[in-house]
Amino acid sequence: MVFSTRDLGRSPGSMETLNEQVPAPADVGNALIGIRGGSELELDLRLEAVHEGILVSGTATAQIAGECGRCLDPIEYDYEADIQELFYYEESEEFEDDDDVDQYWVVGDLIDIDPVLRSAVVTALPFQPVCKEDCLGLCNECGINLNDEPEHHHEVLDPRWAALAQLSDNVTEDSDKN
Template identity: 50%
Template sequence: MTAQQGGELSVEVKELRGHPGAQETFARTVPVPTEFSTVLIGLPEGEDLELDLRLESVHEGVLVTGTAAARAAGQCARCLDELSYPLTVDVMQLFTYPERAEPGADEEDERFVSEDLAIELEPMLRDLMVSALPFQPVCREDCPGLCSQCGFRLEDDPQHAHEQIDPRWAALAGLAEDLEGSEDEDGPRG
């Protein structure tokens, strides 16, 4: 089994065609392609993506199973600190021969073996790995984050707070200040 000219994640499966039960391994390290990310976290482009896959010939096509691993890096959604951790996903995907596809099957949900008997792993890996990334990544579960009023890092001073006046009473607070100011000008009433 060889990587095709189309890229390191395009694999020829000619030897598997017509031999149900035949297996081949695809174990290699390739650079992470572009756009393996969300807004706050992702797999840095060009970093190592370790693939340990088994390709098995089945009647419908080629079944790909195994694992894919890389380093995820990004920012904490609460405090914006940098974070990094290893990410491993399990892979199980059937690549169907076009003539074996069920009529009316949604092409968005199915993956196909190409006409030249190759499979393209990149879209499948992108779907699996990006969906495994957290929507709101945090550096740790109890991260206090930043002050919503001034942006102060709350971990540096857990007692940090701002005096908050209930907006329903804000007009009265302004009236009280005006009254105190007029008393100072006129002197105490008595």
């Protein structure tokens, strides 16, 4: 998602708005949830020339898709990411020695907002997404969705009593033979 800033020039105070719908990049998210690659991404941005570079501010609206971390049901919703980032001119040396600060650059007359978008969206996504706060998840014995059958359960026999249960079964079989 590279955009030209040629029309802004380098005179502080000049501004341009960018309202576009572009295909969303792939692999924006984590293993369970993220932007659906190729889906429509709506950008509503303002590009402003400032002394140090180009200030990009506005929103990016994307469709988030994934699955619940408890029951694996699909999750889909629209998310509006706020974007505000300064793209420094190449000759700027403001943060050159600081590796801890994310720096974005105007290369030639072009800016790439892909890393800014990724940063804004991925940090806002839930680590363990759920379809609803009280999702019961799946049965750990048989895998049935407990939201559909909340009364579902399995008889759990304490393994310490397993030998006694076998003895009881043997007694029952012997009495049936007689």
